[in-house]
Amino acid sequence: MPTVTDIDARGTQHCETTTLGLLLRHQGLDLSEPMLFGLGSGLSFIYWDSKNMNFPFLGGRIKPFDLTRNLAGRLRLQLRVQETTSPRKAWDNVTASIDAGHPVGLQLDSYHLDYFGSKVHFGGHVVALYGYDDRSAYLVDTEQQGGAVSISLSSLARARAARGPMTAKHRSFTLIAPATMHAPHGQIIPAITACADAFLDPPIANLGHRGIEKAGGLVRTWLQRTENPQRDLPQAALLMERAGTGGALFRNLYRDFLAECTGLLDSSHLRTGHRLYVEAALLWTEAAALIKEAGEGREARHLAQAGSLMGDLARIEREAMHALRRLESA
Template identity: 35%
Template sequence: MLHHAGADISEPMLFGLGQGIDFQYWDAPGPGRGTPMLTGRIGPALLSRNACSALGVDLRESRASDPEAARAAAAELLEGGHVVGVSVDIFYLDYFSSRSHFASHYIALYGLDGSFAHVVDTDQQGGAQTLPEDSLRRARDSGEGFLPSPNLQLYVERLPRRLTDDLDAVLREQIWSAVRSTAQRMVGDRGQRSGLGALRRAATEIADWKDVPDELVAGVGRFWRFAGTGGANFRRLYREFLTEARRRSGDATLDEAVDDFADVERQWDKAIELLMSYPAAVDRHGRLADVEARLTAIADAERSAFERLLTVATKRVGEPA
């Protein structure tokens, strides 16, 4: 949406300014699912709100009362030259290989022609896609799956002139504030549903998954790796954000943070490999203990990395108001 409006900002930079990194523990959403939903970021709409707030962009959100009203509202915005972000359930997207309901997914809608909808999804899903309008209608209207937001849509108003005239300066000004807010949140005690407390809870509970079917255990690893929701993917994005922040700001104190998150990313990849290969493990109890130890070590490493970032960021921009 921002690129269409004229701001060429990278995904890692938006992720960092949006304070997107986290760990969240959600109880199993329904019968038949033996494992909780474990995600490595904040909510997608919240990420968009944070990023737009940092950039001074007016992000508009609305939720229609029914599919017909949602279609009419989107068509009006498209006619006005906007790209529209829409919340969807991936189960109803024709081009998605997954046959699971997952409603916390967003795509960019850039065209409706009466029969087909033209959208942009992630690179993993092929980027630009065309699907029947009826499929998009059902995907938008779904109340099933994880965190559904039926008929929710987002769009950005005209960008502040400074964002197109002096983008680099705007980004440099906002980097340390976003880092400080993120680090402060990540080192804070938010119980066992969010943050590092949730990661430690997940580590402890995974060690007791001996009665969980093999494929469900391996499925958590596959979900983390391939669905884009797990720790390694978002730690990579945060490392890339810090790398770009280092380049734009010229601040060498970010070098240590880049190294910290490269190590964290490698540890997450190892934990994912342990989970994905679980069905083939000779000692399954020992394998779960290994996963527990790895995730606990990750929680320790992330706390240390964010504590160091918070110290430096506070020196750069001061204590939060």
């Protein structure tokens, strides 16, 4: 069985950072998951709704794979990405890397992964592949999905071939660290300020702090937005808390990233940002609980409370990002 040896199959909270962590540890660079998320400027917000969607989606991070691109650029890693419309060529790309001793990241639709308990289409899911045989592929996914898992080759092929929102054409990728690595901590300030800039100056009203404020108004109408609130509202809350977000719509991960940074940099702006994200993380978890309650009991008052919390969150996160953006000139 072709397998990459010396794999540290450590499932963590979020799919993309789980995969990046494995690929980088194989290159001799072991960073915490919050540090990977923060150095990739992963935090964001989107309120996403359209006519062809059954229910609105609240997202707490940047687009799938942008985190990988950001991290590779900051750490000066060689990121090799391969895409193709041919399933056979796609599999050849993967096996060539494994046979050469390199684990591979894959972007695919989690709906087709047979070890997933919850069947929801998500074309931006990322896993690491480190081995295969005639019947199965050996992957590392998040801790929630079992960490090191095996999957049938047919299931993996369907997941990689899927088309729809956020999917990629059989995307696979590898990372190679330079012979001399600069200390990753030197990239903390650029990563934080880039994230703050994008959050504070979004191009459309559905993103960043403007998106949170917009969500605060629209969430109050969610009982009228669905024919099945007892299904759709609890599922929205579940996605906020447990769908690879690390809890609190990724705010727990960013809070922990900022906490780690305060041990490396002496900055009052950084400490302010961290304090505010401690508060924001708690409020996002509270908002998710209210949305769940609103769906289960069909009670609009819980949505009104959740909307008020999101208004507070727009202000708190805006204040936090203004403080963090000041790191650039400190």
